[in-house]
Amino acid sequence: xxxxxxxxxxxxxxxxxxxxxxxxxxxxxxxxxxxxxxxxxxxxxxxxxxxxxxxxxxxxxxxxxxxxxxxxxxxxxxxxxxxxxxxxxxxxxxxxxxxxxxxxxxxxxxxxxxxxxxxxxxxxxxxxxxxxxxxxxxxxxxxxxxxxxxxxxxxxxxxxxxxxxxxxxxxxxxxxxxxxxxxxxxxxxxxxxxxxxxxxxxxxxxxxxxxxxxxxxxxxxxxxxxxxxxxxxxxxxxxxxxxxxxxxxxxxxxxxxxxxxxxxxxxxxxxxxxxxxxxxxxxxxxxxxxxxxxxxxxxxxxxxxxxxxxxxxxxxxxxxxxxxxxx
Numbered sequence: 321x322x323x324x325x326x327x328x329x330x331x332x333x334x335x336x337x338x339x340x341x342x343x344x345x346x347x348x349x350x351x352x353x354x355x356x357x358x359x360x361x362x363x364x365x366x367x368x369x370x371x372x373x374x375x376x377x378x379x380x381x382x383x384x385x386x387x388x389x390x391x392x393x394x395x396x397x398x399x400x401x402x403x404x405x406x407x408x409x410x411x412x413x414x415x416x417x418x419x420x421x422x423x424x425x426x427x428x429x430x431x432x433x434x435x436x437x438x439x440x441x442x443x444x445x446x447x448x449x450x451x452x453x454x455x456x457x458x459x460x461x462x463x464x465x466x467x468x469x470x471x472x473x474x475x476x477x478x479x480x481x482x483x484x485x486x487x488x489x490x491x492x493x494x495x496x497x498x499x500x501x502x503x504x505x506x507x508x509x510x511x512x513x514x515x516x517x518x519x520x521x522x523x524x525x526x527x528x529x530x531x532x533x534x535x536x537x538x539x540x541x542x543x544x545x546x547x548x549x550x551x552x553x554x555x556x557x558x559x560x561x562x563x564x565x566x567x568x569x570x571x572x573x574x575x576x577x578x579x580x581x582x583x584x585x586x587x588x589x590x591x592x593x594x595x596x597x598x599x600x601x602x603x604x605x606x607x608x609x610x611x612x613x614x615x616x617x618x619x620x621x622x623x624x625x626x627x628x629x630x631x632x633x634x635x636x637x638x639x640x641x642x643x644x645x646x647x
Contacts, residue, residue: 354602355595355640359390362596365404365416366395368470368500372443372521373400373417376615383607388599399500400473402426408587409434415592415600419443419474419519420583421557424631430589436629437586437601437638441620444522444563445478445580448508449515451535458486458544465495467504467516475500478558478582479517485547505530515539519582521617522567531570538563538571542578557582557631585629590636597637598644601626605641 364381367373374397381393396413398404401422407413409430417440426434449455455464461483468483468490469475476498483490490496497516499507504516505526518524530536545560552558561581565574586604588597605623612619627634627642634642 354599357388357391357595357599358593361392361394362415363394363396363413365398365407365413367398367400367404367417368473369397369502370526371400371501372524372615372617373398373404375525376417376440376521376611376618379611379614379618380604380607383603383610384600387603387606388596391596398472399470400475402474402477403472405434405587406472408589411589411591415586415588417584418587419477419557420585420629420631421552421555422474422477423585423587424555424557425477425553433589433591434632435588435590435592435635435638436632437588437597437635438604438621438626439629440584440586440604440626441521441617442561442581442583443474443519444561444567445482445541445582446518446520446524446527446563447515447539447541448505448518448527448530448536449539450508451537453514453537455515455539457539458482458541459488461486461515462488462493463495464514465497465512466490467499467507467513468496469498469517469519470500471498473500473519474582475517475519478519478580481548481551482517482541482544484551485544501526508536509534521615522563523616527571528568531568536571538568538577538579540578541580545580548580583628585632587632588635592635592637594635594637594640597635598641599637601638601641605645 366377377395384393401418404416404418405422405426408416468479501518507513548558549556558580561579563577563579565572565576608621
């Protein structure tokens with residue numbers, strides 16, 4: 321029996337409609353410029369207000385919103401690196417920025433599942449005091465009121481080790497205040513602190529802003545770098561570094577300051593989807609110049625060094641990205 325012409329036409333139209341729907345689905349699941357990835361919310365743990373992690377996270381979210389349609393990046397303020405590592409390891413966050421020493425020091429639940437997407441930029445340890453302060457080294461902090469960073473911050477971790485390396489006990493030899501970059505500058509300005517520590521990219525806006533309100537200086541920390549492994553469980557994630565003379569033009573008086581630096585990593589776990597990690601890693605590398613125009617430390621994100629993520633191995637998705645761009 322011959323099929324009526326009208327039925328054949330409808331069948332052809334239905335077939336075209338089905339093909340179009342399938343094509344749309346494929347387009348949605350397989351974006352043109354990268355692998356497929358799950359849509360939905362992604363929790364990204366950053367840092368304290370006014371810190372470099374916080375600023376970097378906000379700018380990266382803008383790029384991810386553009387590069388990963390369907391993904392909603394939700395930023396989570398935190399106390400810093402130690403807090404961030406714990407959150408990612410225990411599933412409270414999907415991604416975070418954390419210093420390598422904080423990652424290595426974490427031995428809690430989920431530690432074995434931690435993975436890296438990229439090495440980002442280095443944090444520089446900074447000890448800020450009034451310009452007329454007699455403090456010239458960490459050992460001069462004895463008896464002083466000192467901001468040592470929030471409890472679960474990378475600043476607090478490094479500060480504790482620097483004090484030990486200088487022969488000081490923070491509980492006995494100084495008046496330690498567990499405050500971060502969102503409070504310490506105001507407290508120094510108001511005379512509530514004699515000094516504060518900060519670990520961040522150069523320059524940190526909160527330090528630059530403080531210099532507009534009062535005369536401050538940076539105290540050298542270079543004399544303690546060689547002593548740190550002995551008080552850091554044998555870890556060697558700190559390197560001697562110099563804050564360039566123009567890092568803080570209004571503070572340093574044209575002089576470089578010896579200090580120490582530690583690498584920052586973009587951290588996730590092996591639970592993260594490989595396609596999502598690959599796409600996020602690509603955006604991190606590709607957005608260097610754009611973000612770096614506002615966060616100078618981000619200018620140091622580099623494809624050639626991004627794979628050096630000790631103490632973590634790279635996530636499978638990150639490996640795929642680096643292989644795809646290998647010359």
